[in-house]
Amino acid sequence: MTLTNRPTAPALGGVRTNGMPAKDELKLAARMRDKVLARLDPQLDISNPRIVRQTIEAMFPQVVAEENAAISRTERVQLLEHVLAEILGLGPIEPLLRDNTVTEIMVNGPRKIYVERGGRIEKTEYTFENEEHLLRIIERIVAPLGRRVDESSPMVDARLPDGSRVNVTIPPISLVGPVLTIRKFSHIPYTDADMVTFGTITPEFIQLSKASVEARLNIIISGGTGSGKTTLLNVLSGYIPSRERIVTIEDAAELQLKQEHVVTLEARPPNIEGKGQVTIRDLVINALRMRPDRIVVGEARGGEALDMLQAMNTGHDGSMSTLHANTARDALRRMETMVLMSGMDLPLRAVREQISSALDCIIHLERMSDGSRRVVQVAEVQGMEGDVVVMQDVFRFEQAGQKDGRILGRLQPTGIRPKFADKFEKAGIHLPGSIFGAGMEALLRK
Numbered sequence: 049m050t051l052t053n054r055p056t057a058p059a060l061g062g063v064r065t066n067g068m069p070a071k072d073e074l075k076l077a078a079r080m081r082d083k084v085l086a087r088l089d090p091q092l093d094i095s096n097p098r099i100v101r102q103t104i105e106a107m108f109p110q111v112v113a114e115e116n117a118a119i120s121r122t123e124r125v126q127l128l129e130h131v132l133a134e135i136l137g138l139g140p141i142e143p144l145l146r147d148n149t150v151t152e153i154m155v156n157g158p159r160k161i162y163v164e165r166g167g168r169i170e171k172t173e174y175t176f177e178n179e180e181h182l183l184r185i186i187e188r189i190v191a192p193l194g195r196r197v198d199e200s201s202p203m204v205d206a207r208l209p210d211g212s213r214v215n216v217t218i219p220p221i222s223l224v225g226p227v228l229t230i231r232k233f234s235h236i237p238y239t240d241a242d243m244v245t246f247g248t249i250t251p252e253f254i255q256l257s258k259a260s261v262e263a264r265l266n267i268i269i270s271g272g273t274g275s276g277k278t279t280l281l282n283v284l285s286g287y288i289p290s291r292e293r294i295v296t297i298e299d300a301a302e303l304q305l306k307q308e309h310v311v312t313l314e315a316r317p318p319n320i321e322g323k324g325q326v327t328i329r330d331l332v333i334n335a336l337r338m339r340p341d342r343i344v345v346g347e348a349r350g351g352e353a354l355d356m357l358q359a360m361n362t363g364h365d366g367s368m369s370t371l372h373a374n375t376a377r378d379a380l381r382r383m384e385t386m387v388l389m390s391g392m393d394l395p396l397r398a399v400r401e402q403i404s405s406a407l408d409c410i411i412h413l414e415r416m417s418d419g420s421r422r423v424v425q426v427a428e429v430q431g432m433e434g435d436v437v438v439m440q441d442v443f444r445f446e447q448a449g450q451k452d453g454r455i456l457g458r459l460q461p462t463g464i465r466p467k468f469a470d471k472f473e474k475a476g477i478h479l480p481g482s483i484f485g486a487g488m489e490a491l492l493r494k
Contacts, residue, residue: 167419
């Protein structure tokens with residue numbers, strides 16, 4: 049029997065080297081866990097993992113002896129780690145949380161656990177014993193947060209202590225059993241150099257985006273789910289000068305700014321009684337009273353879009369946010385819809401005028417079919433022509449085929465100098481004209 053804890057191997061699943069069926073392995077591990085739990089002192093402080101681990105390690109040899117199981121020393125250590133994961137961690141998915149190659153964990157009922165690695169989804173051989181086992185782990189996540197999940201409240205958003213985002217959906221909403229989705233939190237944030245290595249951005253894009261942030265352009269980052277919006281927002285936020293006061297607003301705190309003067313605000317869901325909710329919109333309105341130099345909103349989803357636009361139009365330039373959209377043009381339509389969700393009875397033209405005067409630039413990302421994330425469009429918001437918001441692409445991704453399943457291509461300048469380049473000059477930032485395309489250097493000299 050091999051009860052491995054490595055992320056590349058199954059956890060309590062399959063037939064092992066000594067021929068023990070998976071169901072017998074599960075039963076053995078469950079019996080050992082139950083015996084350990086029965087012997088633990090009810091007064092033991094389980095919030096101290098070191099003490100709990102030492103206590104379990106001391107009693108474990110006796111538990112193994114009582115089972116009279118023919119297991120090797122290595123297998124005994126692996127069983128101990130499994131029991132510790134069940135008592136202190138998140139059970140079968142604990143190894144996946146420690147695996148740095150896994151970016152997302154998706155549990156579809158007790159028997160199907162999927163992960164995302166390198167932008168691709170794959171099924172693992174990890175399993176829970178049954179629905180009760182999975183619900184017990186879910187309860188361990190939400191209980192310390194003062195949340196509950198039951199038939200009256202079958203959907204919950206939460207956050208692990210390390211910052212990972214969690215969504216729970218249980219029956220009767222889910223027809224496949226309890227569903228647990230964890231977007232893992234990166235302890236070491238990606239840098240712009242990392243993103244160049246991944247092929248997400250180019251050195252020219254770094255020059256342009258750094259100048260855009262320093263010149264206080266208002267920027268929206270758009271893209272689909274898992275396209276890398278928050279990661280790019282974190283990179284761009286890093287270009288904000290350290291002398292400025294930054295207020296960040298998020299549903300779940302993910303941004304990791306290195307500047308000294310940063311105020312981090314996080315939305316709060318309602319408590320068990322349905323009270324105490326603090327929305328993103330509440331935080332945006334409150335942030336305007338905090339004398340911010342910059343407001344960075346993790347994601348705009350609703351009526352807070354209007355308050356953001358008004359802030360951008362009333363002296364709080366240099367603000368940034370993300371939103372879900374399929375293209376840069378769709379991002380403008382989404383922004384219109386969100387403003388209309390604010391409850392203000394505004395004519396559509398007035399909404400578009402607000403958007404066109406507030407926004408300078410939209411950066412759009414895509415997660416491509418090979419799993420890679422790429423910036424595919426950098427568009428300038430130029431203003432209004434009639435009732436239409438005018439946009440112009442400054443950079444566009446040009447695909448050059450595929451090789452070994454990998455999409456080839458590069459983010460290329462369109463050869464058009466954006467109007468917001470004038471803001472660079474006013475800010476004392478001088479970019480080479482070649483950034484915007486071949487031949488621009490000579491054109492700018494004329």
